[in-house]
Amino acid sequence: MAEDRCEITCIVCPWGCQVKFKVKEGEIRNIEGNKCRRGIGYVRQEFYNPQRVLTTTVKLKGSRLPLLPVRTNKPIPKKMLGECMQYLANIEVKALIKLGQVIVPNILDTGANIISTRNLDSN
């Protein structure tokens, strides 16, 4: 099976090392370009299971603002970001909203809740 060459920018520290590695049979080989050990852990995480916290807004009724800022309460797989955005486009909530309130539990079976990131009074 052919080897693939890959590159990931490490974001553990401000250096931003360009870490290079080969991929054979779905496994990382020959990591190089990282100036410290932390780069290895980061590259492994980024390659096998990249995760991100999603922050966005949902529609809000009954308040002075038309939008409520929300986030996932923990990182979700990077590839789920788009699907979660699609899902949240159809969500509408009503004020009063408290910071930390769960807006969507276990969004798309990711195990993460969508929570409110601010308080908003009703008008």
Next chain:
Amino acid sequence: MKEEKVDVAIIGGGPAGLAAALSAKRVGAGKVLILDRNKELGGILFQCIHNGFGLHRFKEDLTGPEYAQRFIDEVKEMKIEVKLETMVMEINSSREILATNHKEGIFRVKATSLVLAMGCRERTREMLSIPGVRLAGILTAGVAQQWVNLEGYLPGKEVVILGSGDIGLIMARRLTLEGAEVKAVVEMMPYPGGLIRNVVQCLQDFDIPLLLERTVTFIYGRNRVEAVTVAKVDAKGESIPGTEKVIPCDTLLLSVGLIPENELSSLARIEIDSSTGGPVIDERMQTSVDGIFACGNVVQVHDLVDYVSQQGEIAGKSAALYALGKLKPAKRIIKLKRGRNIRFLTPQRISDQEKVTLFIRVANPEQKVKLRVGEGIIEQTKPLVRPNQMVVWTVPFGDFKLSDLREMEVSVIREK
């Protein structure tokens, strides 16, 4: 005209002002008043709905609104007085404030000490002089952020972003998530302006091209932006003829730097540092005018809100001590002069001799550097310094012989 007396008045209720108010109250200031022109406290944080705030201060990854709320809750608990939707029109060097709001009309506040925390503004197209006509679809990244995150408008569908500062990078991701196509982020320098984390998570994650050493040289369109020309630039920043490429788009966002907002400071005849665009301060955050302190982005543009809060706390403490008559007079004033590879540094003056945290922005990227202050060398090597990331060194001025010094040169030097 109504007149009011307070011990500490704070102009601006963003992260700097909030931290200053809390620390002034904790130190024991009597009446503390925050004046802010917005409808709510928190400044710009409520439109910064992304995470990455508070990693230093709280060891937590918070969004802007969550970071702000922690301070706002405390301000409420401590019963600090707040005047919202209040515009400060004038201040003077006797620490008198002229302000207005629709409840009280025009009124005066006499403060024993005053903290300036007005923050900064975005640079606009007019400051860049990009040729082309005035069109719809040209806006600063921060305004776009306000539209998308607070007001619910998408500014366009095909977007080019000029400047790779953090707000521009954050907006590239935000607009992409909301369904717009970000065609490119264009940066004049050979390296991105924002944090690496943002380059990876806002651009690379969404395959948005980052065009380095390029700038926008023309904006086309009749009523609305239709395209922009992007060209390579030489080392002087001049565009190179023959390298132009037209990118069709309906929106141009500008993320080309922030300027401390110091119109009020100038009215009080506060000395402004031309390298930061903000007041000259000492390590206690006192400006050149006795009893007037300053903190946060009005002093210098920070990358991280955590440092803004830290500076706010120092300013608030000093202002409270001043109001209580307990701020020790300066033993001496030593000017810190900008030396090698320093674009700017704060504080610019040292009035006491303790440990002082210096915030430094370098002029050029460099590896393995130390800081030289006067004759002394700070033995803390930084592996990499870059203009887009503020560097922080703590300098033990107490260990230096300062007796006859008026001035010390601060330089970033290569490790031998």
